[in-house]
Amino acid sequence: MRRTRVLAAGITAALLSASAAQAAAPEVSTTQRLQDRREVASGQRSYIAGFEDGAFYPNGWHITGEMGGVWTTPLKLVDGVWFGVDGNWVGSATKFSSGRGYTRFDLPEASGLQLQRTDFAPDAHRAGLFGLKMTNPGAADKTVSVDVDAHSELLGAYPWGFDGVVPNAKDNLPDHGSYADGALVFTDQGTIPNGAPHDYTALVAADATPTAHEVADTGGTYRGGQGDTRCAGSDQVAPSACDDGPFGNGTGGKLTYSVTVPAGGSKTLWVAVAGSDKGMADAQTQLAGALDDPAGQLASKIASRDALAARTKVDLPGDPLLANAIDWGKQNLADANQTASDLQVRWTNQGKQFPAPLGTVAHARWFAAGFADYPWIFATDGIYTSFAAVALGQFETAEQHLITLRDISDVLNNRSGIVVHEAVPDGSIWFGHDSQTTKPDGTTVNDFNTDETIKFPSAVALIWRWTGDNAFRDQMYDFSVRNLRAVDQRLDVDRDGWPEGSGNVEREGMGPEKLDNGVYYMRALLDLADMARSKGDSSTARWAEGLAAKLQRQFESTWWSAANTQYADSLKDPGNQQVFQKHWIGQVPMEAELTSADEVTPGVATRAHGVAALAARENACYSGSRPGSLGLFHTGCGGGQNGAGDFEIFSLTTSIQAVGEGNYGRLGASQQRRYTDANAETMFSEPATGGQPDEQPGAMPEIFPSAPNGDPSAGIPANIDRCWTCRSSFMQAWGNYGTAWPVVHQQLGLRPFLNRGVVQVVPQVPDGQPSVSGSDIRLGGSGSIAITASRDGQQYTTKVDATDTPGSRLVIGTTLPAGRHATAVLLDGARARGYASRTTNRGTEVTVTATPGQLHTVVITSN
Numbered sequence: 001m002r003r004t005r006v007l008a009a010g011i012t013a014a015l016l017s018a019s020a021a022q023a024a025a026p027e028v029s030t031t032q033r034l035q036d037r038r039e040v041a042s043g044q045r046s047y048i049a050g051f052e053d054g055a056f057y058p059n060g061w062h063i064t065g066e067m068g069g070v071w072t073t074p075l076k077l078v079d080g081v082w083f084g085v086d087g088n089w090v091g092s093a094t095k096f097s098s099g100r101g102y103t104r105f106d107l108p109e110a111s112g113l114q115l116q117r118t119d120f121a122p123d124a125h126r127a128g129l130f131g132l133k134m135t136n137p138g139a140a141d142k143t144v145s146v147d148v149d150a151h152s153e154l155l156g157a158y159p160w161g162f163d164g165v166v167p168n169a170k171d172n173l174p175d176h177g178s179y180a181d182g183a184l185v186f187t188d189q190g191t192i193p194n195g196a197p198h199d200y201t202a203l204v205a206a207d208a209t210p211t212a213h214e215v216a217d218t219g220g221t222y223r224g225g226q227g228d229t230r231c232a233g234s235d236q237v238a239p240s241a242c243d244d245g246p247f248g249n250g251t252g253g254k255l256t257y258s259v260t261v262p263a264g265g266s267k268t269l270w271v272a273v274a275g276s277d278k279g280m281a282d283a284q285t286q287l288a289g290a291l292d293d294p295a296g297q298l299a300s301k302i303a304s305r306d307a308l309a310a311r312t313k314v315d316l317p318g319d320p321l322l323a324n325a326i327d328w329g330k331q332n333l334a335d336a337n338q339t340a341s342d343l344q345v346r347w348t349n350q351g352k353q354f355p356a357p358l359g360t361v362a363h364a365r366w367f368a369a370g371f372a373d374y375p376w377i378f379a380t381d382g383i384y385t386s387f388a389a390v391a392l393g394q395f396e397t398a399e400q401h402l403i404t405l406r407d408i409s410d411v412l413n414n415r416s417g418i419v420v421h422e423a424v425p426d427g428s429i430w431f432g433h434d435s436q437t438t439k440p441d442g443t444t445v446n447d448f449n450t451d452e453t454i455k456f457p458s459a460v461a462l463i464w465r466w467t468g469d470n471a472f473r474d475q476m477y478d479f480s481v482r483n484l485r486a487v488d489q490r491l492d493v494d495r496d497g498w499p500e501g502s503g504n505v506e507r508e509g510m511g512p513e514k515l516d517n518g519v520y521y522m523r524a525l526l527d528l529a530d531m532a533r534s535k536g537d538s539s540t541a542r543w544a545e546g547l548a549a550k551l552q553r554q555f556e557s558t559w560w561s562a563a564n565t566q567y568a569d570s571l572k573d574p575g576n577q578q579v580f581q582k583h584w585i586g587q588v589p590m591e592a593e594l595t596s597a598d599e600v601t602p603g604v605a606t607r608a609h610g611v612a613a614l615a616a617r618e619n620a621c622y623s624g625s626r627p628g629s630l631g632l633f634h635t636g637c638g639g640g641q642n643g644a645g646d647f648e649i650f651s652l653t654t655s656i657q658a659v660g661e662g663n664y665g666r667l668g669a670s671q672q673r674r675y676t677d678a679n680a681e682t683m684f685s686e687p688a689t690g691g692q693p694d695e696q697p698g699a700m701p702e703i704f705p706s707a708p709n710g711d712p713s714a715g716i717p718a719n720i721d722r723c724w725t726c727r728s729s730f731m732q733a734w735g736n737y738g739t740a741w742p743v744v745h746q747q748l749g750l751r752p753f754l755n756r757g758v759v760q761v762v763p764q765v766p767d768g769q770p771s772v773s774g775s776d777i778r779l780g781g782s783g784s785i786a787i788t789a790s791r792d793g794q795q796y797t798t799k800v801d802a803t804d805t806p807g808s809r810l811v812i813g814t815t816l817p818a819g820r821h822a823t824a825v826l827l828d829g830a831r832a833r834g835y836a837s838r839t840t841n842r843g844t845e846v847t848v849t850a851t852p853g854q855l856h857t858v859v860i861t862s863n
Contacts, residue, residue, distance in 0.1 A: 026309075027104065028328065028684065028697035029097040035240040036720040037695045038068070038730045039096065040371045041103040041128070042335035043121030043301070046072040048128040049372050052096035052696070054105045054117060055226055056080025056151075057239040060372040061725040062160045063169045064233040065245020066153060067372040070202075070273045072126035072286075073340045074157040074376075074426040077202035077275040078186070079250060082224025083117070083132050084147035085110035089225035093117075098698045100305035100331055102298060111144050112136070113261060118268075122297045123304070126282075127274035127290035129297070134268070136261040143260045145211075148271050149222045152177065153250035154188035154200040156277070157376065158348075158428040161233070161247055165351030167195040169247045177215040177251040182206075183287065184215055184253040187280075194354055196344075201283035202275035207291050208257050215253030222252025231724065239724040270294040277426075308334055311393035311784075312777050314743055318769030319673065325680035326743060328698035329736040330392050333385070336368040336733045337397045338375060343427035345411040349437075349447065350430055357427060359411035364425060365400035370702050370729030377423040379405055379432070379452035380504060381734045383459045384652060388736035390466040391744035393778030398463050399472050405456070406479045417482030419452040450491055450501030453483050454520045461527035461595070468754030468780050468806065473531055481540055484528055487521065488547070494573060497551050498558070505583045505634075509641040511572035515559060516585040519592050519604050522551045526596050534755060545596075552594075556606060559589070565612050567605070582622070582639025584632055584653040590614055590660030598753040598760070602663035602746075603841040607818070610664045610841055617657060618670065620709050624649050628707025628715060629688050630678035632657040637708065647715045649704040654678045655738025662746035665818060665842040667766035672742060678704065679738045688718045695719050695730035702735075703728035746842075747772045748787045749798075749815065754780050757808040759852070761800050762845050763789035764815035780806040789814065796860045802852050812858045813847030815840075822846045824861040832858075 030037070034053035041048045049068040050056045056079050060067020069079045083090045088110060095106035107115035114135040121128050136142050152175045161169035171192040178185045183205035191197045221228045223243060231242035261267045272290040276282035290297075308330050316323040343364055344357035367389070368374065369381040382401040389398040408427075409420045413434035421432030432452070436444045457480035464473045491499040496513075499521055503514035525548035532541035559567045561578050566586050568578035589605040590613060603610050617623060622636040624647075631649035639645050658675035666672055681687070682694040688705035695701060706715035719727045744750055749763035759779065765772055771790035778784055786801035796814040813835070816822065821844055825832040832848045839845075850856045 027097040027099045029095055030692055030697050031095045032690070032692050033720055034093055034096050036238060037096070038372060039098070039103050039696045040335060040731060041119040041121055042371070044123040044337050044339050045126045046070065046121040046128055047371070047375070048119045048121060050080060051239065052105070053092040054090070054107065055092065055240070056223075058231060058242045058245040058724055059239065061233070062373050063155065063247060064161045064725060065231065065242065066155060066169070066247055069153060070128040071375070072275055073338055074424060075200055075275060075277040076153055076155050076157075078204065078273050079151040079153045079244070079248070080223070081130050081204070081271060081273060082149040082226065084149070084224060085113065085115070086144050087147070090115060096697070098696055099302070100309060101301040101334070112138060112142065113144065118298070120298055120301055122290060122301065125274065125289040126276060126286040127272050129290060129294050130271045131268045131294065131298070132271070133266055134259065134261045135266040136263055138263055140263050141260055143258060146257045146259050146269055148204070148206065148255045148257070149224045149252065150184055150204040150273065151220070151222050151250055151252040152186035152202055153248060154186060154202055156198065156426055158424040158426055159195065159354070160351065162351060167192050167354055171195075172247050172249045174218045175250045176217055177220060177253050178217070179213050179215050179253065182209055184213070184255060186251065198277065199279045200275070200277055201280050202273065203283050203287045204253070204255065204271065204273050205287060205291065206255065206257060206272070207270045207294060208259070210255040211258050212256040213254065216251045218251050220252035222254055233725055236723045236726070242724055268295065305331060305334060308394070310776055312391060312740070312744060313775045315773045316743070316769070317771060318766065321680045321684065322676050322739060322743065325683050325700070325739045326392075328683055329388065329700070329739055330394070332699055332731055332736060333367060333389060333392060333394055333397070333733060335731065337365070338368045338425070339363070339365045340425035343408065343423070343425060345408055345427040345429065347412060347429050347433045349433065361404070361407045361411060361427065364404040364407070365397060366404050367397055367401050367733045369734070370732035372729065374729055376425050377404060377408070379419050379421055380449070380455070383452070383455045384655070384734040384737045386459045386462055388740040390463060391740040395463065395467050395778070399469070402456070402459055402463070402476060406476065410479070415482065417453065417479065417486035418448050419456050419483065421449050421452060446501050449503065450487065450499050450517050451503040451514070451520060453487055454499065454517055454524050456480060456483050457524045457528045457531070458520065461531055464531065464755050466752045466754065466779065470755070473534070473755070477531055477535060480528055480531065484524060484544065496576065497547060497554070498571065498576075503585060505569070505585050507581065507583065507641055509579070509581065511570035511577070511579045513571040513576070514585065515567055515569050516588040518551065518555070518559065519588045522548050522555070522604060523592050523594055526594055530595065530597065555604065556609065560609055565616050567613060581641070582636035582645070584634055584656060586613065587617060587632070587656050587660045590663055591656045593663065598756050598758050600751055601840065603660070607664065607841045610660075611666070614657075614661055614664060614666060614671070618674070623657075623674075624678070624704070624706045624708070625710070627687065627710050628712065629681070629686060629705045630674055631704050631706070632675065633706065633708075645708070647706045647708045649678070649706045649716070651679055651682070651700050651702060651704070651732050651735025651738065654704070655735055658738040658742050659746070662742045663841055665764060665815065667747065667764060669768065673766065676739055676742055679735050686718065689720060699731035700735040701728055701730050702732040743772065744774060744777060748774050748789065750777060750785065750787065752779050754807055758811065759785065759802070759805055759807045759809070760811040760847070761785070761787055761798060762811070762813050762815055762847060763787065763798055764842060765789050765791045765796070794862045796862070798858045800850075800856045802850075802854055802856065805852055807852055810850045810852045810856070811847050812850050812856055813845060814858070814860050815842045816844040816846060816860070816862045818843045820844055820862045822860050823863055826859040828857055
């Protein structure tokens with residue numbers, strides 16, 4: 001997987017006070033090693049990224065040390081904000097909590113007041129808000145002086161600071177500070193060498209009038225009590241050892257307020273950091289909006305997040321950890337929901353150039369790949385995230401992410417159908433251009449990854465089936481056709497059906513044809529054919545179905561490696577010679593589904609090969625084990641180019657294994673649950689961190705700690721034990737594929753085909769668990785469904801509340817273990833007049849057809 005590393009309800013908001021809303025909303029908390037843990041409070045137009053002790057140490061490595069602070073995409077505003085009371089800076093937090101749409105810090109007492117800080121980013125404004133809540137336990141009113149320090153750092157999300165990048169973050173211009181109308185004013189105007197002109201503004205003010213102020217024109221420190229230690233990118237130290245990175249060129253200032261806190265009551269001082277990359281006037285508008293009733297805006301935000309939390313509410317009596325992970329995964333995806341405007345699309349060729357823009361994309365909305373270093377637009381990340389998004393009812397962002405990718409790709413690649421890999425939200429494109437680079441040995445490589453172009457039509461079809469949104473299908477159809485025509489006509493050079501080019505794994509020694517590309521190509525061809533038939537495009541449908549059938553016929557003989565009991569990772573020419581390097585993509589044939597009309601084939605591999613390949617990856621060579629952390633290694637032991645193995649455990653690789661296990665009915669504790677546990681534990685109780693979350697409570701990171709064969713020195717340490725520039729993202733979107741999808745799609749068995757008016761519910765209850773259930777699972781524009789599946793011996797019961805379920809046909813049943821068959825089928829207490837039985841890789845699917853819009857119970861007894 002390419003990474004640019006050189007080496008993230010029912011209550012009306014107006015009736016809800018901020019304090020009541022915050023108290024009512026669930027939180028997850030930690031008190032340990034807060035100075036080592038990063039956190040984010042995110043809105044659609046801005047986010048605040050800091051550390052859980054309340055400080056703002058340098059963060060991230062794309063722009064070394066500058067990926068934290070307050071950002072309004074694609075512009076950074078300040079490094080941070082610090083508070084003092086009566087001349088003393090507030091000390092480090094004693095407890096950190098993640099809430100629904102906000103973060104909260106319990107702070108030490110000051111001047112007899114109890115202190116809390118609440119951070120949130122309002123969705124409607126380009127601003128971050130900090131609320132210092134002061135509670136007075138005394139019997140008399142208390143007036144205190146509150147100082148607010150802010151350190152500016154106005155710079156764009158691009159350029160980055162890697163050697164050879166032109167322009168370069170090292171040329172960051174100095175900020176200038178001033179004071180006007182009760183606000184600190186920071187500006188950065190000009191042009192960095194080889195860059196484009198810019199006009200950046202950041203404003204800092206509170207919902208009160210300051211009694212005093214001071215500000216530095218340039219070079220001011222103003223970091224509260226934090227200090228001013230500047231670290232080099234090569235320093236192998238903890239984040240808390242640093243206060244700035246090598247590219248910092250900001251300034252700072254202080255605002256002072258007099259605040260009276262009533263006896264036995266509380267008072268909150270709200271401080272806003274707002275700004276714009278479009279000059280002063282827009283920044284002033286954003287500040288005014290942010291300071292218009294901050295408490296009401298917080299209440300509104302919590303209410304919107306509560307509404308998201310109410311969707312896909314799962315109850316897993318045998319696996320509450322997984323249920324909790326799904327609940328917080330909804331908030332992770334909402335945090336990842338980002339927007340930007342006026343993207344100037346230009347091809348930087350991995351930082352080697354900065355030409356004039358090729359065109360403009362007026363508006364973009366997307367799931368940010370991860371905080372702190374990947375808060376921008378990726379194809380692969382977004383496509384895997386789409387599976388979690390539909391399962392969790394977040395259809396709109398999933399649609400907009402694909403629209404954004406299409407719009408950027410068409411500008412960048414002149415409508416060739418090739419999909420961009422990654423786009424910074426100012427429009428700078430690092431990788432994903434439809435061109436080639438000649439290497440020193442004379443060979444040429446594509447400046448894009450094949451897999452993203454292949455995967456795109458499947459993501460469109462996925463969303464279309466869950467929503468029934470024909471307008472979305474129509475909007476994306478032409479691009480989807482161009483995707484696969486480009487693959488067929490240009491990327492299958494030897495015309496054997498298997499496309500050449502990079503897939504998710506980019507390692508030396510691989511053949512030009514990659515396993516994951518081949519598997520996802522079969523899936524995409526069938527998905528495109530389904531859309532083509534609905535559009536009346538019979539020629540495209542026939543071509544896609546014919547090629548898919550050809551590839552299915554030759555798949556096993558081409559890719560299965562009997563000697564390794566695995567699938568080959570890639571093929572070399574001549575003669576499609578198998579290359580087996582033990583990369584995680586070997587599990588993709590079990591993870592992917594093939595869909596034709598409304599019939600789903602779970603897993604591309606035959607059952608015999610799929611079960612064998614899955615089982616082979618469950619040992620210590622391929623997967624983490626105790627002690628250490630669970631999950632699927634990037635490359636198994638003795639694999640890869642040099643045979644050393646790559647023992648990074650990604651949330652995505654672990655998700656692929658979890659979904660693959662589910663497609664073959666392997667839901668037990670040592671099978672699917674082993675990998676859903678691996679993803680979920682990082683959010684709440686990671687063994688490598690002493691039963692604490694990896695970093696932010698409730699957030700799934702990009703890379704997990706690992707200790708191959710129990711040896712930590714051979715693996716990867718937890719993020720909190722890594723240096724300030726050595727860490728992976730602490731909140732990554734795509735890993736939610738490995739928690740939400742196994743439960744909603746596999747265990748609950750929900751398969752919507754609203755494009756055809758059909759909803760299928762064919763659950764499979766994991767061994768050792770009494771039941772699984774889910775309510776308010778969103779379908780279509782305003783519909784929903786509730787499902788409960790249980791097992792008692794050889795009797796399987798599926799209850800469905802379809803009163804709000806759209807569609808004209810409802811199919812309900814269960815999945816029996818492989819080799820079993822039904823001996824009795826009851827629908828709503830009466831013997832079913834007829835039922836269908838189908839053998840799949842999951843087992844035997846037994847179903848009956850029921851009437852939509854009603855409550856139904858299906859009881860199936862097996863032999």
